[in-house]
Amino acid sequence: MPKETFYNLPEEKRKKIEDAAIQEFKDYSFDTSSINRIVESSGISKGSFYQYFDDKKDLYKHIISIIVEKKIKYMSPVMMNPFNHNFYTLMREIYKSGLSFAMENPQLLEIGNKLIADTTHPIYIEIIDDNKGKSDEMFELLLKNAMERGEIRENLDLKMISYILSSLNLSIVDYYTKLTNKREYNEEMMVVVEKFLDFVQYGISKIEGDGSND
Amino acid sequence: MPKETFYNLPEEKRKKIEDAAIQEFKDYSFDTSSINRIVESSGISKGSFYQYFDDKKDLYKHIISIIVEKKIKYMSPVMMNPFNHNFYTLMREIYKSGLSFAMENPQLLEIGNKLIADTTHPIYIEIIDDNKGKSDEMFELLLKNAMERGEIRENLDLKMISYILSSLNLSIVDYYTKLTNKREYNEEMMVVVEKFLDFVQYGISKIEGDGSND
DNA sequence: ATATCTTATGACTATAGAGTCATATGACTA
DNA sequence: TAGTCATATGACTCTATAGTCATAAGATAT
Structure with a gap:
């Protein structure tokens, strides 16, 4: 501090x-x-x-806390009452808010990326221990709820799926960042979110899935 | 050199x-x-x-080339004749070989991870420019082929899907690494690969998908 | 034995970093 | 005006780095 x-x-x-x-x-x-x-x-x-x-670490942690705070501000409207919404609707909002934050705060995004890059670095371990496993656990909770409501299949390994979903959360930002140089909310962004969600819902197999949602 | x-x-x-x-x-x-x-x-x-x-860069690049060479050795049996196999069979082999390499060469894996961690680092850009976009492009080619054979849906953005698949390729290694400390081929590993593939094929939605494959 | 060529050495240079500390500044108080 | 306290300063210490270079050792050929 x-x-x-x-x-x-x-x-x-x-x-x-x-x-x-x-x-x-x-x-x-x-x-x-x-x-x-x-x-x-x-x-x-x-x-x-x-x-x-x-020392340097003190300053660094201060900057990270600024980033976390700002990121939470983007998320909070989405997470007001997470269990009142359809799981896919929620995922859409989460991915959307993640993308918005990334687009509007490219510098902070970059710093965050640099941090999570090397998971073996002492500073990573120290900071993650503070903000303990947030993302993964959140997804797991939402998934458990979605399963009880019958919104997702029963034969799923929820720990693994939540890992995948939070990893796709990073991927979508990375993908969109490389694709465009827009800096605020726009339609193109939503198209990408929809396509990601379509993949998450139906996979790529031919058997089923038409890309519709909700 | x-x-x-x-x-x-x-x-x-x-x-x-x-x-x-x-x-x-x-x-x-x-x-x-x-x-x-x-x-x-x-x-x-x-x-x-x-x-x-x-200089240091010269040595570093030499070590990276050792890693790339070894990684290719794990892949090559899979990629002998990639277009003779079902797409999912191929994906299974790719994920499997990636996991095997990671398990059996934890040190090399770590170095590779550190490299791809910071995509803005000059050394990353220099090395990637050498081995130009391999992974993404390979997946895109395989996907195109799979679509022609009707193994995957038609309404897919192949560029995006190939991005997702190659990103999941990293995720599966990361996930399994954190899950276990085994160091060679084993059944548990295949279970994880199957679950990942199931997700890729059918997604998480209830409508369809029973986890079977091929 | 002598000359030539390749490889080995580590002290040395130059540069940059984190963190310290005695001193100075300036503002507010008595 | 004199005294007190929080803040500001930058030269300095110590440590570590990458890269150099004159010199030595060793090997091979003449």
Whole structure:
């Protein structure tokens, strides 16, 4: 956690430091990022930096918490009352909010991607231990509910499916990012979401499935 | 490319250097890996290293090429005559060979994962430009063939599906790695492959699909 | 034995990083 | 005006890195 001195700073100065850090962590991994560069680009002295933060890790975690907070803001309308909706409707909203966040916060997305990239890195382990297995567990809960309602087949390994769904959650962002350079909600985005959901629902086999949903 | 002096080295010494490098690149990313540590653990002098390799990148690329070569050895029996088989049979073999490689070469897997982790890293771009888009394109070709044979639905976006399939190819390894600590071919592995394929074929929707295949 | 060519060496250079600390600034208080 | 406290500073220490180079060792040929 940043020290009190950091929060005593005028908003503007604080923002400038955070922005410099975001820029740095977007361009460099935790290990290769440089506090020297950050203090330079934010116009503060080295000594000041260590009045605000314990060390590099402290700053990094602060930035990650900003990202998590913002991401949650995108999700929360969707997750208001998750069990009142059809599972596929919910999935559509989740994928949509994930894509929106990604499109509108490319820098934060990049930082997040860099973090989850190396799951063996101590910093990953430390941060994930804080925000314990969120995504997977959420999907598993929703799936359990959907199974009870008969919205999905019974012979499914829910742990595995939830793993797949949360991994597809990353894939869709990655796929769409490479496909387009739009930066806000648009129709094209929804087309991709629909196609992903169609795949999740019906697979690719010929036997059944017409792409309709809800 | 390593210099001639490297290839003139006795097999044993060469192996020792490669092993030390593999160990290092397993534990550290390209940026954080250290030639100092590599020369120390392989028992050669700093000067010698630069008689064998231009620089760190040269060594790294050499190790990556070893990985690619080995990976291809696992794949090649599967890909002997890819168009003579049912698409799902082929997918099963591809996923199986991917899992086998991962299980039997955990160190190499780790290095590969670290590489594909950060797609914005210059070293990634440079290496991928060499081995140009292999995986995605292969899946797309197989899918096109499968569609012509009527093994998959017609209303599919093949570019997207091939993206998903190659991304699931990574997911299955990741999932199984976290699930077990077995290190060779076994039944449990096949169960996971079958479940993944079942998902790919029929999705999770109730309407159809019983998990049978071929 | 001498000359030539290849390989081996590790001290050294130059660069960059994280983190420290004595000192300075400035604002607010008595 | 003098005193107190929070904040700001950047030169400095220590550590580690990649890459170089003059020198040595060894092997092979003449």
